[in-house]
Amino acid sequence: MYSTLFNFSDDLFNELENLQRHWVGRNILSNIRPVARGSFPAINLGSTPSSVEVYAFVPGVDAKSLDIQIDKNLLTLQGERVLQLPKEDSKLTVYAQERFSGKFKRVITLPDDVDVSKVSATYKEGVLHISIQRREETQAKRIEIQ
Amino acid sequence: MTELTKQTATDKTNELATLRPLVTIVEEDSGFTLTAELPGVPKENVQVHVENNVLTLEGEIRLSIPEQMESTHAEVSTAKYKRAFTLSRELDSTKIEASQRDGVLTLHIPKAEHAQPRKIEVQVG
Structure with missing residues (x-):
């Protein structure tokens, strides 16, 4: 299944929506800050015993223009991506413009045990990776028996 | 289920398990x-090929993931991007130029010399 340069098939979108409905159907809890499907940027979250990992898929931005703030356990990511689209005229036709353009903001609730003073952020290949350490006292420790 | 239909079913699952890159x-x-847009795909993991007038873009995401990490929420749920486009005859697929920066792949597909527009003068007879 493929699209032509001029027409786009909706089949794949429908299939994805079905998949998503199936997937969401299993998750009864909704977030107080719900996000619409296809929100920009897409975010993946991961957890390790010592840290929380956030991956935001923000291709084609200047890393310096990204604003990351953590207040208590809320992480806010804001920025703006302006696409330089050439003006359509007699010599230029825009056939597809699916890419997001404009200001964006995403808010993520972090676990309570994060240490906001230990945060690192890197931007590589269009992915912003934020790593936040957990507080040491809440990490599981193995106790040696003397 | 015959062997053949089994195969088709698997192919279909694989097809659905790819992400559709957003394009302009x-x-x-x-x-x-x-x-x-192919965020998370390093240059060496991008594949652009043309076969039978079909241009296919593929890429595989490579993220630095710490050991022991468990995924807790995923809006990007597979690691592969794939999308294909039919090209029209006047395009010269041998001269496609590709560049990539910050997870964005840009392709320029030129028209063959003979296919570039010419203004046709209308003769008044």
Whole structure:
């Protein structure tokens, strides 16, 4: 299944929506800050015993223009991506413009045990990776028996 | 279920398990410019190929993931991007130029010399 340069098939979108409905159907809890499907940027979250990992898929931005703030356990990511689209005229036709353009903001609730003073952020290949350490006292420790 | 239908079913699952890169497509006199978002895909993992007039873009995400990490929420749920486009005959697929920066792939697909527009004068007879 493929699209032509001029027409786009909706089949794949429908299939994805079905998949998503199936997937969401299993998750009864909704977030107080719900996000619409296809929100920009897409975010993946991961957890390790010592840290929380956030991956935001923000291709084609200047890393310096990204604003990351953590207040208590809320992480806010804001920025703006302006696409330089050439003006359509007699010599230029825009056939597809699916890419997001404009200001964006995403808010993520972090676990309570994060240490906001230990945060690192890197931007590589269009992915912003934020790593936040957990507080040491809440990490599981193995106790040696003397 | 016969062997053949089993195979088809698996192919279909694989097809669905890829992400569809978002694109911008612009046509000018000289050719097409296609911009595709492939965040997380290093240059060496991008594949662009043309076969039977079908242009296929593929890429595999490579993220630095710490050991022991468990995924807790995923809006990007598979690691592969794939999308294909049929090219029209006047495009010269042997001269496609590709560049990539910050997870955005830009392709320029020129039109063959003979296919570039010419203004046709109407003779008044």
